[in-house]
Amino acid sequence: MALVFTITPSIQRAVVVINRVPSSKFPLLLSRILQKLHLKDERTFSEDEEDRLQSALALSDDELQLVLETCEFFLHQAAYHAAKPTVLSQQLSKLSLDEDKVEAIVDAWQSGAKQVIEQLRQQQMLPKRLDDIHWALSLEMATKQESRLKEANACLQLTLRDDQTRSLDKVSLEMNHEELYDFYNQLETIQTQIDSLS
Structure with a gap:
């Protein structure tokens, strides 16, 4: 899948504002965004820094947020697609970004x-990953209504480890034959897709 930016109303608004950002300050903004791009729960700029940025770039709070979010989006997409510089340049140019902003x-x-x-x-x-699996089979032989009932159930207990808190959570599942077979088919599909990526 190739890198393609779709022109949405939000991106159109962002492009207009990005084009107003002084060319001398834009590369510094991008540099900071790139430094923090991999951090999920951390803001790129502190509140004080954002206040100073608003003044330095002559932007409102909403405009600054739009610029930051859009630049992060562009760079995230470039990273996701491992975009070549020429492809990134072509895609950004199609959005009507000024040439100096595209180059930056x-x-x-x-x-x-x-x-x-x-x-x-x-x-x-x-943050959670599978740590352990325990399973058991149970067979229901009869109920008050049916004396010849034979229904098999699989009982799965998944232990999930939270890498951030180091805690373990246990999830219990019970599935009949049909549900277990559907679950197995979904796992096979996932495995096929992972194999096709490697």
Whole structure:
């Protein structure tokens, strides 16, 4: 899948504001965004820094947030697609970004791409991961209504480890034959997709 930016109303508004940002200050803004791009729960700028940025760039709070979010989006997409500089430049130019802004984004991407991609690769998408599985089978032989009932159920207990808090959570599942078979097919689909990526 190739890198493609869709022109949405939000991106159109952002492009107008980004084009107003002074060319001398824009690369510094991008540099800071790239440094913090891999950090999920950390803001790129503190509140004090954002106040100073608003003054320095002559932007309102909403405009500054739009610029930051859009630049982060551009760089995240570039990282996700491991975009080549020429492709990134072409896609950004299609959005009507001024040439100096396109060059600044591409230059920032060229200088920081390798490090950002490596940092994002090391990052886990979810803080919890599967640590252990226990299972058991049970067979229900009869009920008051049916004396010849034979229904098999699988009982799974998944132990999930939270890498941030180091805690363990246990999730219990009970599935009949049909549900277990559907679950197995979904796992096979996931395995096939992972195999196709490697």
